[in-house]
Amino acid sequence: AQSVAQPEDQVNVAEGNPLTVKCTYSVSGNPYLFWYVQYPNRGLQFLLKYITGDNLVKGSYGFEAEFNKSQTSFHLKKPSALVSDSALYFCAVRPRSGYALNFGKGTSLLVTP
Amino acid sequence: DSGVTQTPKHLITATGQRVTLRCSPRSGDLSVYWYQQSLDQGLQFLIQYYNGEERAKGNILERFSAQQFPDLHSELNLSSLELGDSALYFCASSVVGGSRTSTDTQYFGPGTRLTVL
Numbered sequence: 001a002q003s004v005a006q007p008e009d010q011v012n013v014a015e016g017n018p019l020t021v022k023c024t025y026s027v028s029g030n031p032y033l034f035w036y037v038q039y040p041n042r043g044l045q046f047l048l049k050y051i052t053g054d055n056l057v058k059g060s061y062g063f064e065a066e067f068n069k070s071q072t073s074f075h076l077k078k079p080s081a082l083v084s085d086s087a088l089y090f091c092a093v094r095p096r097s098g099y100a101l102n103f104g105k106g107t108s109l110l111v112t113p
Numbered sequence: 114d115s116g117v118t119q120t121p122k123h124l125i126t127a128t129g130q131r132v133t134l135r136c137s138p139r140s141g142d143l144s145v146y147w148y149q150q151s152l153d154q155g156l157q158f159l160i161q162y163y164n165g166e167e168r169a170k171g172n173i174l175e176r177f178s179a180q181q182f183p184d185l186h187s188e189l190n191l192s193s194l195e196l197g198d199s200a201l202y203f204c205a206s207s208v209v210g211g212s213r214t215s216t217d218t219q220y221f222g223p224g225t226r227l228t229v230l
Contacts, residue, residue: 044221099169100158
């Protein structure tokens with residue numbers, strides 16, 4: 001069965017510190033990997049995706065993600081967190097043989113001043 | 114703003130009723146996807162349409178149906194509503210999405226919050 005795991009329900013970071021939001025997946029083949037962010041009462045906003053190539057993917061708002069094939073992980077990172085980064089973050093996987101995004105349960109990021 | 118619009122923003126209705134949610138994709142996008150977000154099930158894919166034709170089906174109940182019109186907007190119809198159908202319903206669109214090898218990104222609308230009383 002295909003699955004996406006975000007092992008932390010919540011991540012707390014002080015403003016200015018680096019942040020990491022973890023994601024691991026169990027999907028056959030070489031899936032496409034995505035990160036989305038959801039602010040309160042808003043839709044999901046696309047941050048970045050990994051298709052192929054360089055394992056470090058750069059995205060919107062200073063976020064980046066590191067793909068690790070051997071660990072089947074796709075962790076989201078940012079060198080210096082902002083209070084405005086506080087939101088719900090979703091990792092998603094799309095198998096190369098499919099169309100739909102399979103989402104993790106989400107990780108709530110809280111950045112404190 | 115992703116460019117995907119959804120109406121209405123909020124919908125409150127009673128059990129047994131039928132509602133229609135509407136989605137307009139980004140200009141130029143041919144594919145529309147519907148997702149349901151609930152506290153217990155998380156974000157789940159319901160159905161995809163590509164250029165007017167159903168392309169993929171997920172965990173969509175038989176009481177639910179969708180279609181995509183010639184102008185590419187889509188409607189999700191929910192009937193015989195139950196309390197458990199209360200959720201946030203998202204529409205997403207992508208440029209192509211008609212091929213399994215497509216790598217295009219899905220862009221999400223703001224969602225319709227459905228409350229069934």
